Amino acid sequence: MMPEITSLQNPKIKQCVKLRDRRARDKTKTFLIEGYRELLRATDGSHKIDTLFICSELFLGSNEDALIERIKKSGAEIIQCAENVFRKISYRDRPDGLVAIAPQSKKTLQDLEKILKDNKAPFLVVAEAIEKPGNLGTILRSSDASGVDALIVCDKCTDIFNPNVVRASVGTMFTVPVIETTTEELMPWLKDHSIKVAAATPAAEKVFTELDMKGPIAIAVGTEQLGLSDIWMDDADIQLRIPMLGNADSLNVATATTLLLYEVVRQRK
16 A cells, blocks of 8 residues: 555645755755656656656546556655645646656756757757747647657746746656756857847748758747847848737737747758
8 A cells, every 4th residue: 555645734745845846846956747658758758757746637548557557666755645635735726636746957068969969950949038938838848749850948937837838848858858058168069069049029031931040050039028149149040030910919929939939840841
């Protein structure tokens, strides 16, 4: 019989709740993964799980037991929770009975060198100072769907281990390599590797469908309110825009990124 937690005052429950806060995540170098799909992708990607909290009364399907067994065999501690306790640690309105604590794993430009080895046409996304977790998670989801080789987060405002990033990515943060660096480090790295930078801006003359993006390319997108900083705009090899035919002057950054990524997919077919 696995242990069951019935008290909201249990130290493990308190620690789990604390991980909603960035300071606790930074201190412990751990984060939360909630949801069947998210945990399945984390497990498929061999991401280590330290502790898995479960509540069988909240399971939505019949595949949870197999996933729990896989996670257990990997060495994770499995803890059964009473429903009221599980709802305390869940950050979802409709929890599905699975929440895990996992160690953070961060990648650098040195890791990207290995990922892109022998790749003659790298396909990258650069996200500069994205502020909203939901947008960063959605960009990850679109990156996975369009076959991006890596997402590079520059000058980050949002913690990539924020529970809402994990949730919005639907677990694709475990399928798309995420590199953390600074603009000052990345810009010369891209030039040294002959990867063109395509900067999205409403002020560009060329529409995104008119430009050649079949070669090595990094699609660069910026903050929700201000867009890309001057250094990206000044050093970009390509400036492109998405036509805006209504009253709005720009799209949500995640929506815009998705359009640009699928244009690269279209051109490379």
